[in-house]
Amino acid sequence: MIISRKRDFQELLENIKNYKSFFLIGCSECASLCGTGSEKEVKELAETLKSEGKEVTGGIVAKTGCQVLGTKKELKAYKDEVNSAECLLVMSCGAGTQTAVELFEDKPVYATNDSLFLGNMTRFQVFDERCSMCGKCILDKTGGICPITTCPKGLLNGPCGGMKDGHCEVGPDIPCAWVRIYERMKKLDKLEELTGSVFDARDWSTGQSPRAFSAREKKGK
Amino acid sequence: MSFKEALESGKFVVTAEVGPPKGTDISEMLHHIELLKGKVEAINFTDNQSAVMRMNSLAGCAIAVEHGVEPILQMTCRDRNRIGLQSDLLGAYALGVKSVLCMTGDHVSAGDHKGAKPVYDVESVQLLRIVDSLNNGRDMAGNELKGGTDFFQGGVVTPEANPLEPQLIKFEKKIKAGARFFQTQAVYDIEKFREFMKYARNFPVKVLAGLVVLKSAGMANFLNNYVPGIKVPQELIAELKAAGKGKGLDKGIDICARHIRQIRDEGICDGVHIMAIGIEDKVPEIMERAGL
Ligand code: SF4
């Protein structure tokens, strides 16, 4: 899921200081699991804004904020609340925020969250990053552990000289991705796959933003 | 005789290391170049070592060439993508640089520009391949060059890495990718290094043992605790302690000289690479005490 974190409230207040009335949009997917955009957070933010002397015209927890058409449909029922607000606050990831930007051309839209990364939830609301969506997955060659993401240097051919007792030079809390890969491949008795050949320089164009993709089957003309 | 020819002739080769200045005042660097001239076979110029921004390695190399000293261009993959790396390699060759040491490079988080975007478009093994293709007259995309290079390219290996096997797998990949010489991370346990060399001798590459002069028992403990891939044995730490206050550096030089002598006399590897971080002035003395 997409990991998001609430921005500092004072920073948010500063950003929206010129507006008085707001409509809030949360998201029931990732942002809810992250505790940044569920019903609860939408209510809390509404209360906090009111206590700061702001007006809240209404709020919604969109089912999937990054889904433009679905969100548009859901928001139809809130037309008046949205119209009477000077400004929209979106409590999801940056994608959800930009859904609102697309749907409301003439309304300022502000993000209440910072979007962090594509993450795995390892314990309740504790996340780590294992895939950075490089566009051409190599997990089948690295024992299922992603060095592009979990090695801070994204190395493809083994540990750097900074590895110390199995941890990464960037921090003692980060296990060295390449030691993990090595150990897993050894356990699976597949070490020869690691030693076999040099991993060539990657074509990073697969990860070049902005990316777009259509999973629709192309209809013949 | 060039660095490459010296290694190939079987001569015991000594290299040293100089870090270009943080700034444009090259007087100290020039002093070190002059000091080492005629004593060492080549000088490595570090590439923004520890991710601390300095004058580039290439300029240091060009200045060394101008002063009649053979440079080894250290090249890391942290600050340049494949276009920048290849372009610098071509420039280096045109400026008279003949040897390159390909490295991944310390992460920016270690340095003085922590907010920098680290590049790592390619890494050490792939950089070795790139040098190999430039040597064959083509860039890494396969385009023909108007004049190729004839670099002698090498890599780094950490014989004391823990765990060691992933490091050895990478060492072999570097050789597959075209490495012809290695300069090692600092070694202090010569018996363990001898074991490593027994393995490394299976490959057609030259190895220079990396040596860092110990200045005190405190420094040795620091290296053991904080620097990856370095293990100073307890006997050496005891020896430094026993030397007494103010005598640490002198003892450290003794130890370094002793190791050089042993490595050379017993033919353990092909030479040594002295990393005198901060005490470059002492390199001639170290060599003298080693009987070089
Ligand atoms: S290789 Fe690419 S797609 Fe696969 S896990 Fe890593 S970043 Fe994600």
Ligand code: SF4
């Ligand atoms: S120590 Fe391991 S995880 Fe960290 S940068 Fe080096 S290879 Fe990558």
